[in-house]
Amino acid sequence: MTKAELYHQISLLRNRLHIQHYPIESIRLCRTNGIWVGPMPMKTPGLRGMAFMGHNSSEQDIILLKESSSAKENNFNCAHELIHLTLHRNNPKKTFQCYESVRNTQNSFEEWQANEGAAELLVPxxxxxxxxxxxxxxxxxxxxxxxxxxxxxxxxxxxxxxxxxxxxxxxxxxxxxxxxxxxxxxxxxxxxxxxxxxxxxxKKHYCVHCTAVISPSQAFCHVCGKTMRHPSTAFNSPKYGAGYMKYSKIEMDENGRVIVCPRCGNEEPFPAGGHCVICNAPTENTCLGEYDDTYFPQRSGPCSESKKVHLPGNARHCPFCGAPTSFQEAQLLRPWQEELQEEMRRTNSRQLIQIADNQEEDFPFCYPSDDDDFPLSVS
Structure with missing residues (x-):
């Protein structure tokens, strides 16, 4: 039985038991559906629950749970035993003793089904x-x-x-x-x-200022330009988790050049280090360097590290020195503050749990990609 098949069986069980709301109280659920559930002082180390199948339709199924376990522990333990009673009814074995970790006397595949199935039942x-x-x-x-x-x-x-x-x-x-x-x-x-x-x-590393996905080795965030290595505080250290967001970016080819001009839509092949022949927009995202003169401001030019790589299509700043990029200077990318504010408003107003009513609707499938990590591809 595959994971998909197991989850399908749990879905059938959920429908059969008319489960519509969460959280589930598995003990009450079992008792409501004719299964006797009771506590028992279990002295065997690691033993957390037992299930006994009735030999025929007139005999009641029984679940015994460790008396000293907490309510939340036994909520899962009871669901675990319920999966045994549901999926393994046709097995020769009619009694199940379940421990905190699988033992040699147990069927490891059946225990995986019970654990994974209980988790899917309680936390779909x-x-x-x-x-x-x-x-x-x-x-x-x-x-x-x-x-x-x-x-x-x-x-x-x-x-x-x-x-x-x-x-x-x-x-x-x-x-x-x-x-x-x-x-x-x-x-x-x-x-x-x-x-x-x-x-x-x-989970990915992301900037604590703008939540853009970054490489933990970056000196500066390539979206907001904040330093990632501030000596006086740990706040600038990248976080790790699923709280990041994806910023808009300009599609680039393997040579680090735009595929289509983001300003005018020109699709002609672009030479290295060039600009669009129609609108003069930069066709490569490069570090421009900092201003090096107070009275006659002029960009110092790309830093030495940035010359070795292709900066990605969402980089507003150089990840090595923090200077603006050519895309940022030409205003080809939206301000990151606007995108973050829009994303946060959208998240806060969105219904937290959305399930499509029409299960037959044709949805696109998207495979995950690591492209959103900052790819320091050597040119």
Whole structure:
């Protein structure tokens, strides 16, 4: 059973149990649907729950939970046992003893299904991923634990379950951030990602001033121009997480030249270091250097480091010296402050959880890309 197939089975279970609102109280849910659930003092180290299947339709299923566990712990433990009772009913084994970590006497694949299935039941990815991204942007300048704790309270689970979801849905979150709607996300397990040689992280380093995705080795942010290595404060140090935003950029070819003139739309091939023959807009994004004379201001020219690379199409400033770029000077890029304000207004007014009513709607699928990291490609 693949991750997609497992999530489909959980969706069927959710429909069968008429689950529409969150958080879920799994113990009450099981009791409402005829499963006997009760506490038990479990002395075996690591044992957190047990499930017993009725041998026939007249016998009641039973779930026993560790008496000393907290309400949130047993909310997940009960959901875990419910998945066993749902997915593994046709197995010869009718009793399940579940521990904090899988033991040799257990079926590791069945335990993965129960753990992943319980997490999907209590924290469904279609609700979780948009909410997670929204909160990351809301708390983009705070520590990640604030996001985790808020989500744990909203879904009625321990912070560890939320951390588990963030880790296990890493690829799906990356696809969502790249523009894929939740309804079209590819659900791939870690094993399947390894087979396909997929290596992507949805978390990135970003500037604490403008939230642009940056390389942690940059001396200056290429969008807002702020220094990333201020000696007197740690505030300038890049943050790491999903609270970043993507700024508009001009598409460039492999030689670091514009494909289409961003000012007049000219599509003629552009020579190295040249300008558009129609509107004279720069066709390469270069460092202009700082003003080097107070009375006769003149740009000092590109710094030595910037000459070795192609500056990306969204760079308003040189990442090596902080000076304006040719695109910034020619006003080919929107002011970053305007884009950030628009994004924050859009985020704050947007409904936090949006699920398309029409599941058959044709949505575009977007694969995640690392292009938004600052690519210091050598020319």
């Amino acid at each position: 990815y279609r609700f979780f991923i948009p909410r997670y991204v929204e909160l990351c942007r809301k708390h983009r300048f705070d520590c990640e634990s604030k996001v985790v704790d808020e989500l744990a309270d909203e879904f009625g689970v321990l912070p560890g379950v939320i951390a588990f979801r963030i880790d296990n849905l890493n690829y799906e979150i990356a696809c969502y951030l790249a523009g894929t709607p939740c309804e079209q996300l590819p659900l791939l397990s870690a094993t399947e990602q390894k087979k396909r040689q997929i290596k992507v992280l949805h």
